[in-house]
Amino acid sequence: MSQADSGIRIANKPGNQELWLARFRKFFPVLPVLALLAALAVHLLLPNRPVPKITSTYTFLVLGVLFIYLIFNIVSIWVANLRKKINNTAPIISVVILLVLIWDLVTLKLNLLDYRFFPNPDAVFNVFITDWHALGINLLYSLRLFFLGVSIGTVIGLIAGVAMGWNKTCSYWLHPLQRVIGAIPATAWLPIALVAAPTTLFASVFLVALATVFPVTVMTSTGVSNVKNTYFEVARTLGANHDYLIFRVAIPAALPTIFIGMFNAFCSAFLVLVVAEQAGIKAGIGWYMNFQVGMLQYQEMYACIILIALTFSGLITILFAVRSRMLVWQRGVIQW
Amino acid sequence: MVNSVAVVQSPVVKNDSQIKIRDIKRIFHDVSGNEIVALQKVDLDIKKGEFISLIGPSGCGKSTLLRLIAGLDTPTAGKIYFDEAVIEKPDHERGLVFQDPTLFPWLNIYENVSAGLKARKVFQEHKAEVQEYIRLVGLSGFEKSYPFQLSGGMAQRAALARAMVNGSKVLLLDEPLGALDAFTRMYMQDEILRIWEKKGTTMVLVTHDIDEAIYLCDKIIVMTARPGKIQAIIDVPMGRPRNRNHPDFLLLRSKILETLHFAKENNLSYYI
Numbered sequence: 249m250s251q252a253d254s255g256i257r258i259a260n261k262p263g264n265q266e267l268w269l270a271r272f273r274k275f276f277p278v279l280p281v282l283a284l285l286a287a288l289a290v291h292l293l294l295p296n297r298p299v300p301k302i303t304s305t306y307t308f309l310v311l312g313v314l315f316i317y318l319i320f321n322i323v324s325i326w327v328a329n330l331r332k333k334i335n336n337t338a339p340i341i342s343v344v345i346l347l348v349l350i351w352d353l354v355t356l357k358l359n360l361l362d363y364r365f366f367p368n369p370d371a372v373f374n375v376f377i378t379d380w381h382a383l384g385i386n387l388l389y390s391l392r393l394f395f396l397g398v399s400i401g402t403v404i405g406l407i408a409g410v411a412m413g414w415n416k417t418c419s420y421w422l423h424p425l426q427r428v429i430g431a432i433p434a435t436a437w438l439p440i441a442l443v444a445a446p447t448t449l450f451a452s453v454f455l456v457a458l459a460t461v462f463p464v465t466v467m468t469s470t471g472v473s474n475v476k477n478t479y480f481e482v483a484r485t486l487g488a489n490h491d492y493l494i495f496r497v498a499i500p501a502a503l504p505t506i507f508i509g510m511f512n513a514f515c516s517a518f519l520v521l522v523v524a525e526q527a528g529i530k531a532g533i534g535w536y537m538n539f540q541v542g543m544l545q546y547q548e549m550y551a552c553i554i555l556i557a558l559t560f561s562g563l564i565t566i567l568f569a570v571r572s573r574m575l576v577w578q579r580g581v582i583q584w
Numbered sequence: 585m586v587n588s589v590a591v592v593q594s595p596v597v598k599n600d601s602q603i604k605i606r607d608i609k610r611i612f613h614d615v616s617g618n619e620i621v622a623l624q625k626v627d628l629d630i631k632k633g634e635f636i637s638l639i640g641p642s643g644c645g646k647s648t649l650l651r652l653i654a655g656l657d658t659p660t661a662g663k664i665y666f667d668e669a670v671i672e673k674p675d676h677e678r679g680l681v682f683q684d685p686t687l688f689p690w691l692n693i694y695e696n697v698s699a700g701l702k703a704r705k706v707f708q709e710h711k712a713e714v715q716e717y718i719r720l721v722g723l724s725g726f727e728k729s730y731p732f733q734l735s736g737g738m739a740q741r742a743a744l745a746r747a748m749v750n751g752s753k754v755l756l757l758d759e760p761l762g763a764l765d766a767f768t769r770m771y772m773q774d775e776i777l778r779i780w781e782k783k784g785t786t787m788v789l790v791t792h793d794i795d796e797a798i799y800l801c802d803k804i805i806v807m808t809a810r811p812g813k814i815q816a817i818i819d820v821p822m823g824r825p826r827n828r829n830h831p832d833f834l835l836l837r838s839k840i841l842e843t844l845h846f847a848k849e850n851n852l853s854y855y856i
Contacts, residue, residue: 476686478682478684478686479686479688481656481674481680482680482682482686482688483699483703484656484673484674485654485655485656485674485675485676485678485679485680485747486676486679486699486700486703486704486746486747486750487674487675487676487700487703487704487750488700488703489703492703496699496702496703497688500688500690500691501688501689501690503690576730577689577690577691577692577730577731577732578689578732
């Protein structure tokens, strides 16, 4: 028997390592429980270093997460999909819990970092309880700004992009504008916008819309001008008029590219939004963050960062869900 | 010179024809501005309900001629008449099927087949026909599928249904079966014949496959390249269904090959 033959046989059988991993995989759902218990033990059993105040928020948060996780596990006995999802996410959830544990350890327990600039997790999570009202109001201000700016920017971007992709004259006049104005970061307009615009809301919506409009325009015009000519020819032999060619052929065919533009637009809108709020608009999560830093309330700032992270990734998730729904016709949807 | 091959001499005006191609010339310009004569002095009459095919070497302008009939291109000189009117732009009465099915990937099969009716805003009146044509091409049960989920043959059948449901009087087929495997192709040839016999649509088929042309058509138009001209019009005097191994079939094939200067004398095994 040659070596190659035996090699193939071994490769066909599950190797020792794989078997070990498969056996270990069964215990994955237990890992987050262990991590949570460890976090609780560290928090309750180790002595605290002197800090202004300590609440029971962290303890209840850990217990709450533990409770919810156990409920999910019980439900998953009957729901196979949930079981799979839990098995899949258990390792990363455990790591996140361990990171919070380390955070608790180096701040509250070992006092390795200056507590004024690096507050402990209990202090940060407690902000969501004591200050939820201000956080909520400012988040709503930010969301209003986001949706106004992004919708206006997207509508203008779609119109300009289709016009540029479709019509040579439009492309001739708009392309240089897009090249020059599009190259200027939207935040550079901030000083002018704040002075020229009648209200600060107007100024900030203008900036967010500006940050949105260029990525959407570029990707829309690219998408429209790259639509295969045969689609238009087929549509014309089917008796399609001009409107049908634009709205029923060009735009649907360009949709995958348009969504990439939307994703880029969301990212630059987040950036401009926070910068604009920090720099001059007296409302929103970015402004509130700066305001609390001025008061040396760093736990508030960290709470704002967590809130921003959750909100923005939530918005991206919504965008992806809409995209997956609208692009079901695509073979192997683009992975992001 | 082959006896039964009628060499075209001059345009003959026939008034009962559905499509009249009169002295067509089409010149393209390449990148450096040189003239390329794709079609020169082309005259042809196509009767209503006729099944004809255009064959010839690559670059003989057969696809160009088809695009001119479709109205996707305009001739440099000459005119094409469809039911006595000059063809100037595409129309749903002249349906076109490409080699690539070119179904709209964002629409499912039902929506694809009804696309033309919706574009012309007559969908409500012809709703029942959509289902009928989907059944006719054997795609019942696949209405909700998207094009990427279909095999090449199925997609091509959907493309045929999309063109036919739209009230086409003429179907222009640009190598519609060229991309299919041999078995699917033979099956699809029978499908096309069945639909043609049932609906009586005029068919103009561009193909590279001589067997396909003989198997399907009433008349075969042989074209030559540079400049693209009609070399011969060959009638196929055989009833249907045709047997691909019948002596008449083989004889006709060898005649066409001779017309195209491919066959050697008495050598039927020389075959493209």
